[in-house]
Amino acid sequence: MKSVVIRLALAAVVGIVASAASAQTLNTIKTRGSINCGSNGTLAGFGLPDSQGRWTGLDVDFCKALAAAIFNDPSKAKFVPLTAKDRFTALQSGEVDLLARNTTWTSSRDTSLGMNFTAINYFDGQGFMVRKALKVNSALELGDAAVCVQQGTTTELNLADYFRANKMKLKTVTFATSTEAVKAYDAGRCDAYTTDASGLAGERLRLANVNDHVILPEVISKEPLGPAVRHGDDQWFDIVKWTHYAMVNAEEFGITQANVDDQKKSDNPDIKRLLGTEGKHGEALGLPDDWAYRIIKHVGNYGESFERNVGQGSPLKIARGLNGLWNKGGLQFAPPVR
Amino acid sequence: MAAVETSRPKALLIYNPKARGIAYQVLLCALIVFLAWSAIHNAAENLARAKIATGFGFWDNTAGFDISQTLIEYSTTSSYGRAFWVGLLNTLLIAGLGVVFATILGFIIGIARLSKNWLVARMAGFYVETIRNIPLLLQLLFWYNAVLKALPSVRESFTIPGGTLLNNRGLFLPQPVFGPAARFALIALVFGILAAIVYQVWARRRQMATGQQAPILWVSLGLVVALPLAVLALSGFPVTFIYPESGRFNIRGGIEVLPEFMALLFGLVIYTAAFIAEVVRAGILAVVRGQTEAAYSLGLRPGPALRLVVIPQAMRVIVPPLTSQYLNLTKNSTLAVAIGYPDLVQIFAGTVLNQTGQAVEVIVITMAVYLTISLVTSGLMNLYNRRMALVER
Known part of the structure; x- marks a missing residue:
């Protein structure tokens, strides 16, 4: 009996730590059929379930965008509410695939907590x-x-x-x-x-x-908030990072949830590359070539998500400010898809 | 035995129950050691692969956060190690005071529940049945919110005669500052305590020898309390008080008792006392009725009969489960995290773990600390139990 208990305890310890090291996050997610997303759960505008249990927020939209890119179905994002105190342990131990929980990017978190910040989806202070x-x-x-x-x-x-x-x-x-x-x-x-x-x-x-x-x-x-992933899986790191950049690029090119189907017929080479009608830019990420199209179709571009959750379309009414596009006086700047 | 073995020299070792037993034990030990080693090895390897910082190097790093209640010197520039000690002392403070008050309240309620007075017994019974059937966390939240909501704001503090202020930021007591002449009173206090111990030993010996009782309580009180006070008065009261007074936002000066501390102490004492009351009641009922009757027939009144005959015998039954309640109280104090009292778990397994990200090390240290506190508590209680145990002649 005693040895069974000890063995179970050890198995639990080994299991927790071992899963942290798996490098194939994308395959794990595909097999599981959903993304486990470390979320806030109590912060309006970033991550909060409503009375019907529907999650909304800027960080929630980000996870839905990832689910759209991978599964073509934003409902495949599952949200795990985490307190500020427990969030890093949850990511380290593999309980969640990524942490999109208004988390500040700092040097010590980036280097010694076994995680990498991907991009900044909200500049805060x-x-x-x-x-x-x-x-x-x-x-x-x-x-x-x-x-x-x-x-x-x-x-x-x-x-x-x-x-x-x-x-x-x-x-x-x-x-x-x-x-x-x-x-x-x-x-x-x-x-x-x-x-x-x-x-x-x-x-x-x-x-x-x-x-x-x-x-x-x-x-x-300075509180640069952004999604973070575990060390050791560069493919997953790239997917998360480029999901944010795809949303920012879409806003820059004027692609919205409403016009994305029309934009697919555009002759603009930048738009063609982003929406996957030219080149094989999704393949390199391990995703279908229309990954960005799926994101915009299901979730919208960065600006739409911002206004809906924290901006003028929300009770918070926060101005774009630092979170405006780079060519409109803000800091949101995405590298090109090419 | 030897004759049997020589008659069957070819018996295999495997048929020898003793050898087989040893072999199994060695195998089991090896298995456990292997599992422990592989778990540690695996954890270390995976932590290294994920580039998560390991080791105890963080201990001396600057903590950088503030703590609301510190019994030792602490500032935001102190180290994580210092923060650990602050948290540990806060835990020991709440556990120590909690144990003392819960024991006193528990004994009163336990005895009250056995009272012949219908109302007293029913009220004690109501207390026990209500309190021990409501989860402690809810009670703590209740006490915390009750304390916060019921108390006035800083600007409208209650003033308790003697210069004490009470508001929703805490209880603020005047802080005594002792002048140099106060050391005579300190010497008198130490002398008084020693004299009281000597007197008690002498009084007990005399009672054993002659049967004459001495007024132990009054003489001891006189030696420990009245003597130092008298010396203090003779040396011209070299004590001044720093009275708490309102600042721009908060009360300045004086001794500050946080509302989080009060709520946690209240909650823990009231909750644990309900269990201790039942332990006490069980212990008293375990003493056969003949003992009480014998005491009465010797002419003892109910009070002394309970104090001198029943409770000493009941203690043998009470102490082991009482130890469990003390351990429970100590461990339950970790619920402090819900109401913002800075105990070990909140500071160390909370903030320090989060800031350093070294979950394995921090949790191992925290578990080791609680294990040590629990083992020390139960060790002391076992020692006491051995003294109280029935000595058969």
Whole structure:
């Protein structure tokens, strides 16, 4: 009996660690018939299931785009909700195929956590939300304030850095999930709540009295958010990276969900290459040549996804800003398909 | 035996039950060692292949995050190792205080449930049946939200006479600052404690020899509390207090007790006390009724009969399951993570694991720590149990 228990325990350990090393992610996904996508689950605009269990959000759309490229069916994306604290372990252990969970790209995460960031699908920065009644106009006035923050985030570190750099005293109250942190802030446990600016816009809508709270103007950090994959599978890394670039390129060429079928008849060589009517650009990725067509047909281009989830078509109403195309004053720039 | 073996010299070793037993054990051990080795080897190899950092080098790296409650010096520039000790001390603090209060409350409720007073017994029974049938996590969330919602905001703090403030940021006590002359009081305190121990030993010996009882409680209290206070008064009260006062956002100064700490302590004590109450009740009921009757017939009143006759015998039954409850309380304190109390799991197996990404190392250390705490607790309780056990003459 004892040996059975030990053997099972060991098998579990070995199994968990062994699966992390498999290099054939695409084949595994095809065999399984679905993509396991590490998602947020509680953040409006990025990853949140609605009352019918339908997931929506920018990161959710990204996974649907991947499922469209591989299976020609966005419903083949399965979403695994992860807390900020557990997300890296879930990716390392192979529980999810990729992490599309508003995760900040940093050097230490890229190098020592056994994962690679593929592209940046949202340029963000950390901000603060406070009660209007406090009459605080700047984050620099927050010395001695109690700040609620979510555990296991770059936010937690930036917060400490910012207060240290500005020689202000800080009282941090750390919670495992953003839900708990926001609830404590709403109950008056903290003077301020801090997270990425996009997250603040989403969380503010969940508070009891939205108009009692104000987001401070300071953005105290760079938060490039993007999907990440495990080390050791370059093919899968390329697929994830080019899924984002395909969506950005599509926006640049004016290809939308509505006109993609007409665009297939276009004479523009860039569009022909992207939609797979010329050249064999999907084959090299291990995908059909119309992979990008499938993405746009089922999910739309980057701009459409942005506006639908966080932009003007959503309750968040976030402006494109840094996330606009490179030729429209933003930072979204995709290498060409050729 | 020897005669049997010589009469059958050709018997194979395989038919020898002893040799067979040893062979099986060696085989099993080898198998376990092999499995353990291959698991470790496999893990190390795969971690290396996935280029995940390994080893314990992270221990001295800068942590960079802030912790709300630190019993030792800690800043954002301290190391992960320091953060580990902060978390461990926070865990030990909550577990230690929890055990003490849960024991006191549990004994009171357990004895109350056996009370002859109908109302008292029913109320204790209601407490036990309600509390132990609601999951602890829910109770913690209840206490945390109850504490936060019920308490006033910082600007409208309750002022408790004596300079203590209470609001939804915590309980703020005046912090005593001892002047140099206060060391006489400290010496008096140490002397008082030693004298009280000596007095108790002397009183017990005298009672064994002559049957005369001495007022142990009052004399001990006098030595430990009144004597140092008297010395303090004689040396002119060299104590000043830093009173907490409202700052721009928060209370400044004083000793801060976090609401997360209060909620966790409340939750753990109330929950565990319900189990301890049942353990105590079982222990008392396990003492045969004749013991109580014998005590009464010797002229002892119910109080002393319970204290001097029943409980010492009940302890033999109580201590082993009580140990389990202490271990449960310690392990349950990891639920702190749900309400933001910075215990070992929240700081070390939470933030440090996430920031370093070294799940295997961090979890192994955390498990080893809880194993050590549990083994030490049960070791101490076993020692106590051996002293309480029935000594047969």
